[in-house]
Amino acid sequence: MLRWLLAVLGYALYRFPGAIVGFLLGSLIDNFSSKKGKTFQSAFGTSQQEVTPADFELNLLSLASLVIKADGSVSQSELDYVRQYFVQAYGRERANATFKVFNDVIKKHEISAQNICTLLRQRTRYESRLQILHFLFSIANADGSVSTLEVNEINRIAGFLGIYARDFESIKAMFFKNPDSAYKILEIERTATTSEIKTAYRTMVKKYHPDKLQHMDEAHQKGGEEKFKKVQEAYEQLQKERGF
Template sequence: MNTKFSIKGKLVGFALGILISSNILGGLIGLLIGHILFDRLATNDNEEYFIEDSLYVENTNIITFIIKLCYGLVNQKEDILLTEVDTIKQFLRKEFGIDKLYISKVDLIFSNLMDDKSNLNVDSVIHSINHYCSYDEKQKIIELLFVVAVSDKNISKEEIDYIHNVYHKLKVKLNDYLKIKNKFIKEELEYYKILGVNESATDAEIKTAYRKLVNLHHPDKVKEADYDKEKFQQIVKAYNELKKFKRIH
């Protein structure tokens, strides 16, 4: 409670009571009214500061968790590019409505993580995000990871594996994950089409489809006149790429 504000309220109430009633009793009544009214104002004032401070702490925590998750992604490469850090800032502003006060912390958090890599525990970060963030926000985080991964025009197997692991632990539904993923890795959809399976096909279903197509188009299985080299190469490439994307063994 704001003590100075409360004392001033009592004094003002006492003085007004004396002026209006011209006696001590009126002053005491005024003091009581001043105590009630100004104490309530002081309490409300402090509550507003507390709420603002709590929101600041919560927003700062969420930003820290998201940035740590992004750092874990870009750390899959040898170098962290400035464009990747800028991409994170822009996405946080646009999709999360984070203002400049919080955005300014991105560079500092990245710097601290680079100085002390032991400070990054991805599983702990994911646990915190599951606690603080809504399902929609978690989908946005997955999208952010893809945005960062493709910001250098080249998404690696390690980055795909990392994002796949995060999506699974954030408990994002497979269909929602695939919708996000397909915005950035369009060629993967084509690989599914070549093998004649849908995106949610299991590893076993993909392997079965691949083997059937290989048996149909392999040069040892068809007449030379019927052999389509380009078609066969597409089938092999599609399967090999899906092995990478889906981590099929």
């Protein structure tokens, strides 16, 4: 419908060339709207064709719900963390709209992590998916610790998201303190030489630099800064231990 409206408007302004441009522009907008409806339908198995707010937020909230329920109990601190995160990222009004759609529509259907992650792999950059992984670990850690069941669920989601095992272990190590944490964060072995540690640090700085998340919302960028800080802390720890 929009394509014809813009075609008529284009013709009135610029005659035949304007009609062509208006029709093409309207077609692009119509196709984009249609794809959003189909994306939501294929991810959640519903017949709803129009989604407000954006389905990315619903996908993210759905993955969060899987992590929250992974250990068999729903922690209030984890729920509060998710709500605060969404309010910070999208504003209170939009966050409330997301939770309403989730409660009214999505919760009534089986949530498929594989379907959701397949869509996210198609529509997000790898560094954005790394931040989603960090977000899920942060939820699990909101009650003070990350359980084995939660780790297993996040690992399953990471596989569907196409996250490399070494990147999963790196982000996981940011939430567990043990003698090997600094090495795992930098994705190296304890036997790594000083030169290898420095090289690994430079590689991780490039991978987790906050600038790579400038296209995402403020809350996601803040999470990126937290990852970047953990990399720096890991490197400084090894500097002290190795004396270089």
